[in-house]
Amino acid sequence: MRLSGAQIIVESLLREGVEVIFGFPGGVILPIYDVLYDSPLKHILVRHEQAAAHAADGYARATGKVGVCLVTSGPGATNVVTGVATAYMDSIPVVIITGQVPTPMIGNDSFQEADIVGITRPCTKHSYLVKEVKDLASTLREAFHIASTGRPGPVLVDVPKDVILSDATFHYPEKVYIRSYNPTYNGHPGQILKAARAVVKAKRPIIYVGGGVIHAGASEELLRLANLVHAPVTTTLMGLGAFPQDSPLSLGMLGMHGAWYTNTAVSSTDLILAVGARFDDRVTGKVEEFAPGASIVHIDIDPAAISKNVRVDIPVVGDAKKVLSQLIEALEALPERPNLKERRQWLKQIQEWKRMHPLTYEQSGRVIKPQFVVEEISRLTKGDAIITTEVGQSQMWTAQFYQFLRPRSFLSSGGLGTMGYGFPAAVGAQVAFPGRLVIDIAGDGSFQMNLQELATVVQYGLPVKVAILNNRYLGMIRQWQELFFGRRYSHSELVGTPDFVRLAEAYGAVGLRATTPEEVRPVLKKAFSIPKPVIIDFRVDPEECVFPMVPAGASIKDMLLGKPAKEPRRLLRSVK
Amino acid sequence: MRHTISILVENRFGVLSRVSGLFSGRGFNIESLSVGETQEPSISRMTIVVQGDDLIVEQIKKQLNKLIDVIKVIDLTGEEFVERELILVKVNAEPGVRAEVLRIADIFRAKVVDVTPKSYTLECTGDESKVNAFLELLKPYGIQEVARTGKVAIARGRKVGAKAEKEPMKKLTGKVVGFRE
Numbered sequence: 001m002r003l004s005g006a007q008i009i010v011e012s013l014l015r016e017g018v019e020v021i022f023g024f025p026g027g028v029i030l031p032i033y034d035v036l037y038d039s040p041l042k043h044i045l046v047r048h049e050q051a052a053a054h055a056a057d058g059y060a061r062a063t064g065k066v067g068v069c070l071v072t073s074g075p076g077a078t079n080v081v082t083g084v085a086t087a088y089m090d091s092i093p094v095v096i097i098t099g100q101v102p103t104p105m106i107g108n109d110s111f112q113e114a115d116i117v118g119i120t121r122p123c124t125k126h127s128y129l130v131k132e133v134k135d136l137a138s139t140l141r142e143a144f145h146i147a148s149t150g151r152p153g154p155v156l157v158d159v160p161k162d163v164i165l166s167d168a169t170f171h172y173p174e175k176v177y178i179r180s181y182n183p184t185y186n187g188h189p190g191q192i193l194k195a196a197r198a199v200v201k202a203k204r205p206i207i208y209v210g211g212g213v214i215h216a217g218a219s220e221e222l223l224r225l226a227n228l229v230h231a232p233v234t235t236t237l238m239g240l241g242a243f244p245q246d247s248p249l250s251l252g253m254l255g256m257h258g259a260w261y262t263n264t265a266v267s268s269t270d271l272i273l274a275v276g277a278r279f280d281d282r283v284t285g286k287v288e289e290f291a292p293g294a295s296i297v298h299i300d301i302d303p304a305a306i307s308k309n310v311r312v313d314i315p316v317v318g319d320a321k322k323v324l325s326q327l328i329e330a331l332e333a334l335p336e337r338p339n340l341k342e343r344r345q346w347l348k349q350i351q352e353w354k355r356m357h358p359l360t361y362e363q364s365g366r367v368i369k370p371q372f373v374v375e376e377i378s379r380l381t382k383g384d385a386i387i388t389t390e391v392g393q394s395q396m397w398t399a400q401f402y403q404f405l406r407p408r409s410f411l412s413s414g415g416l417g418t419m420g421y422g423f424p425a426a427v428g429a430q431v432a433f434p435g436r437l438v439i440d441i442a443g444d445g446s447f448q449m450n451l452q453e454l455a456t457v458v459q460y461g462l463p464v465k466v467a468i469l470n471n472r473y474l475g476m477i478r479q480w481q482e483l484f485f486g487r488r489y490s491h492s493e494l495v496g497t498p499d500f501v502r503l504a505e506a507y508g509a510v511g512l513r514a515t516t517p518e519e520v521r522p523v524l525k526k527a528f529s530i531p532k533p534v535i536i537d538f539r540v541d542p543e544e545c546v547f548p549m550v551p552a553g554a555s556i557k558d559m560l561l562g563k564p565a566k567e568p569r570r571l572l573r574s575v576k
Numbered sequence: 577m578r579h580t581i582s583i584l585v586e587n588r589f590g591v592l593s594r595v596s597g598l599f600s601g602r603g604f605n606i607e608s609l610s611v612g613e614t615q616e617p618s619i620s621r622m623t624i625v626v627q628g629d630d631l632i633v634e635q636i637k638k639q640l641n642k643l644i645d646v647i648k649v650i651d652l653t654g655e656e657f658v659e660r661e662l663i664l665v666k667v668n669a670e671p672g673v674r675a676e677v678l679r680i681a682d683i684f685r686a687k688v689v690d691v692t693p694k695s696y697t698l699e700c701t702g703d704e705s706k707v708n709a710f711l712e713l714l715k716p717y718g719i720q721e722v723a724r725t726g727k728v729a730i731a732r733g734r735k736v737g738a739k740a741e742k743e744p745m746k747k748l749t750g751k752v753v754g755f756r757e
Contacts, residue, residue: 118593121590121593121597122598125644127590129590146644178644180585181644304635304642307634
């Protein structure tokens with residue numbers, strides 16, 4: 001069957017099981033849009049290409065499938081770079097199809113030309129420039145394979161206009177074999193045995209879990225393991241939801257804004273079992289002082305992540321789900337058992353620490369505290385909603401005060417920390433799950449970065465809820481300026497912010513507002529019951545800060561628990 | 577410490593860019609780089625010399641392995657290997673010293689590839705120390721221009737290359753990235 005390049009692209013996507021793509025038309029990809037006009041492949045028109053990339057990313061995080069976004073050449077392609085880098089840093093499987101000027105015109109500074117393969121080379125897992133239409137189908141097959149296997153990541157496919165317009169015989173390859181790409185899934189049995197013995201012998205073990213557990217779908221195995229060895233579990237920002245936070249073994253998030261008791265436990269442990277996490281600087285603080293005296297077992301599918309920042313004693317390369325199963329088998333087969341008395345003592349000590357310094361904030365009857373809004377959302381949704389966040393204080397409070405119970409319920413830009421990610425990601429998640437409640441917890445600064453997507457949610461009737469923690473500042477920036485720059489609020493005050501209620505109504509969505517603590521719950525309940533997109537403007541206390549906080553470059557043992565000026569006794573609470 | 581790394585890559589456009597981009601993006605300094613086809617035309621060999629301590633070079637090798645187009649990464653440092661580079665030198669050869677310049681070329685088994693009344697262009701191959709010595713001895717005569725290739729290197733003894741890519745990736749990973757086993 002002879003098909004045009006445009007038809008090959010659409011047909012290949014359908015063969016890959018893609019149901020929906022996110023995109024924005026443009027000159028060179030018009031032929032593809034012509035094919036989409038009467039194709040079963042669903043297409044969501046966004047209002048900025050960056051949002052197309054974030055939506056594909058949110059779709060991928062929510063479903064585990066490969067997200068797809070389609071944009072044109074030149075400015076269309078450069079507009080997705082932030083989205084591609086976001087997906088790269090968090091290892092999200094997306095395929096980005098960009099149009100390109102015709103092959104004879106490449107390199108000629110043509111109209112709407114950009115060397116997008118060159119520009120995204122450092123932030124894609126791989127990329128292709130398809131020069132001949134006969135290679136188009138196999139390239140897409142390879143792209144999907146690379147994006148979704150091993151350590152997932154974004155793959156960019158650049159298709160020139162003449163390739164889109166030429167014909168070829170369509171053949172979609174069944175198998176794909178890349179001789180230079182062969183990820184390891186099964187762990188080495190010898191290493192696993194070593195790891196099992198180390199876990200049994202440990203007196204105060206901690207399981208440290210990252211996004212890799214969610215990518216692998218290993219939550220069940222993780223729960224079984226934690227219960228089997230009586231070890232507490234802490235997750236990174238990317239791992240939130242991998243372990244149910246209502247379990248007594250859950251320690252919540254660790255690192256720069258982790259709870260005091262979590263960082264204290266991590267600093268006192270003698271064995272860290274790391275699964276699908278990369279010892280990022282937000283987690284370790286000053287690397288030289290991270291978890292002194294602890295042995296480290298590191299399970300990861302990417303060998304390059306092992307011993308990159310922190311010396312690892314027992315590395316195991318493999319897929320989290322497979323390796324955790326193998327580990328559980330090995331543990332059950334071992335004659336030695338963990339010392340239950342020691343474990344119970346360790347867990348008791350952790351309970352004591354939780355009691356001493358829980359995650360807390362000063363309640364108020366007059367002004368809405370942003371943490372209170374997050375808590376109310378958590379109580380009302382009972383962990384059933386899909387929560388996306390922007391970046392900054394709103395993101396950290398969500399990570400601290402929302403109780404996550406299941407994987408793929410928390411979509412947040414961790415690695416790159418992209419403001420403006422949450423709203424379009426919520427679009428992607430809502431498209432994936434039209435029946436579920438999807439909430440973007442945003443700051444007033446972040447929301448304004450991609451607010452044009454209000455048109456998208458109205459066009460497609462996506463009942464996304466946006467809870468704006470409106471403090472009239474770029475919150476996290478203001479916090480750092482307050483704590484470390486003598487309250488010199490340099491360009492962090494947001495003046496000229498629109499009335500969000502009227503803005504929502506201008507787009508045809510619903511706008512609600514809450515200005516007192518009593519209004520929070522009724523407004524939320526009302527928003528959740530309206531089957532339309534709703535923006536909620538929560539007027540929150542502008543001077544709240546995220547605590548605990550590990551100052552940049554400090555050890556995670558040294559956490560700020562409150563503002564030094566206000567509460568001089570509660571300065572740096574170091575672990576002895 | 578200096579490491580000589582030999583990489584087998586898919587012979588596709590953009591691969592060189594990816595590999596060098598990897599180095600510059602992470603702040604690793606490439607001392608020399610050369611690339612060319614192997615006996616299997618779809619595979620090229622890149623030889624890179626990089627300066628760094630063991631931990632950094634370990635990371636470099638792991639990151640190289642991650643690249644989709646990289647088939648195999650071989651750290652030749654510490655193993656027995658043959659290393660060569662080629663240099664073309666245009667050196668002053670005024671009447672009166674021409675014979676001496678030719679004698680130096682002879683000692684180093686260099687060839688004369690160009691002659692003018694005032695200069696010779698000499699071609700010399702050898703390992704780094706030989707080529708450096710050759711240059712040093714020519715300096716007093718006045719060197720006009722130098723064009724020097726990067727190093728190429730190949731392991732001694734058993735043949736590494738065409739057979740290698742048929743080995744399963746798992747074995748290669750175990751050998752190359754140096755886990756503490």
